[in-house]
Amino acid sequence: MAQNTAFVIAGAGLAGAKAAETLRAEGFDGPVVLLGDERERPYERPPLSKGYLMGTSEKEKVYVHPPQWYAEHEVDLRLGNAVTALDPADHEVTLADGSRLGYAKLLLATGSTPRPLPVPGANLDGVHYLRHLADSDRLKEVFRSAARIVVIGGGWIGLETTAAARAAGVAVTLLEAAELPLLGVLGHQAAEIFAALHTEHGVDLRCGTRITEITGSGGAADGVRLADGTRIAADAVIVGVGITPNSEPAAAAGLRVDNGVVVDERLRTSDPDIYAAGDVANAYHPVLDRHLRVEHWANALHQPRTAARAMLGQDVRYDRLPYFFTDQYDLGMEYTGHVTPDSCDRVVFRGDTAAREFLAFWLSRGRVLAGMNVNIWDVTDQIKALVASGRPVDPERLADPDVPLPDLLP
Numbered sequence: 001m002a003q004n005t006a007f008v009i010a011g012a013g014l015a016g017a018k019a020a021e022t023l024r025a026e027g028f029d030g031p032v033v034l035l036g037d038e039r040e041r042p043y044e045r046p047p048l049s050k051g052y053l054m055g056t057s058e059k060e061k062v063y064v065h066p067p068q069w070y071a072e073h074e075v076d077l078r079l080g081n082a083v084t085a086l087d088p089a090d091h092e093v094t095l096a097d098g099s100r101l102g103y104a105k106l107l108l109a110t111g112s113t114p115r116p117l118p119v120p121g122a123n124l125d126g127v128h129y130l131r132h133l134a135d136s137d138r139l140k141e142v143f144r145s146a147a148r149i150v151v152i153g154g155g156w157i158g159l160e161t162t163a164a165a166r167a168a169g170v171a172v173t174l175l176e177a178a179e180l181p182l183l184g185v186l187g188h189q190a191a192e193i194f195a196a197l198h199t200e201h202g203v204d205l206r207c208g209t210r211i212t213e214i215t216g217s218g219g220a221a222d223g224v225r226l227a228d229g230t231r232i233a234a235d236a237v238i239v240g241v242g243i244t245p246n247s248e249p250a251a252a253a254g255l256r257v258d259n260g261v262v263v264d265e266r267l268r269t270s271d272p273d274i275y276a277a278g279d280v281a282n283a284y285h286p287v288l289d290r291h292l293r294v295e296h297w298a299n300a301l302h303q304p305r306t307a308a309r310a311m312l313g314q315d316v317r318y319d320r321l322p323y324f325f326t327d328q329y330d331l332g333m334e335y336t337g338h339v340t341p342d343s344c345d346r347v348v349f350r351g352d353t354a355a356r357e358f359l360a361f362w363l364s365r366g367r368v369l370a371g372m373n374v375n376i377w378d379v380t381d382q383i384k385a386l387v388a389s390g391r392p393v394d395p396e397r398l399a400d401p402d403v404p405l406p407d408l409l410p
Helices: 014-025 133-145 156-167 183-200 248-252 297-311 380-389
Strands: 007-010 032-035 075-078 083-087 092-095 100-102 105-108 112-114 148-152 171-176 204-207 211-217 220-226 231-233 236-239 243-245 261-263 274-276 281-285 290-292 323-328 331-337 346-352 357-364 367-374
Touching: 007 014, 014 032, 014 297, 083 248, 105 297, 133 156, 148 156, 148 220, 156 171, 156 183, 156 236, 156 323, 171 220, 183 204, 183 323, 183 346, 183 357, 183 367, 220 236, 261 274, 274 297, 297 323, 331 380, 357 380, 367 380
Parallel strands: 007 032, 007 105, 032 075, 105 274, 148 171, 148 236, 171 204, 261 281
Antiparallel strands: 083 092, 092 100, 112 243, 211 220, 220 231, 281 290, 323 331, 331 367, 346 357, 357 367
């Protein structure tokens, strides 16, 4: 069998498209095959719960490239035909249509799937998840026709879809299992700010709830029942309780999998010719000195650029700090860094939290692990520098708006 020269990318989302773009930009002139399970060409996901869902951004703006880009750059884009199995020994992948395709290098950019709600009634019509462009289109229709909806899950997707529904004039009951939305991400003090934001905009926020059933009639959802017996009527239900990385083919092929496909700082898997990037990759981060799977847009944008260069044999590593953003009502936020509930011993605020114009910093032994700017702009690079320095800072000066952030660096 002749040696295959193709670079195959499994997953035609933002990560896959950016990997293909980088391969061509770096001068790779061999075959590039980009395989996706959807019929849509690669698009970005943040607008699906933000501008596109709210009708403030046009559909064409969600796509990564214009339609003609793939042919112009000789990228063989195959839609509606996902990779279902890997054969590392023969350097081949199996596609959904049963065909097999050889590769010299393979990038797994297969993303993730919304976690289903494990209660009776979860499969009724009118129960919605948000992951694909078509899901966002369906929710737009819901917001036009529904008077009241229930959103299950107070994470980023749940909060953003809640804000979009309220902007459309829909009454929303938001159910969260924890004491506060975003509690595990932001901690108590910052989570309270987001809880207040939504209640002030008329959301019926109920925390510490457990859902036992989605009720329905005629095959369609008509409400949610809680463990205490309360039933909340709804014209539709939106579920946002997390996502699961699409790592099953990698695991079946014998690659190392642990909360995603495990890769090193070069984004290489346990097989030297297979790489992974985006939601599916649990990557070693050389700055944070730990493996980390990041489910946000910036990771899907930047990580595949490193993976593509590594596939070409370049000496690169992915060391960008995690970053994400959100827009809810009149609140815009950016977050840089990474913190877990057990890794932080102090949160420092700078600015006016009541007016929602502030910075927040998560510290451990004086070191800044992460920073968040709310309705204050052009400070992301300064926050990034504080996190990347790894040096302790004076918390009192950190909280003082009159002290420029760069002055805190040693």
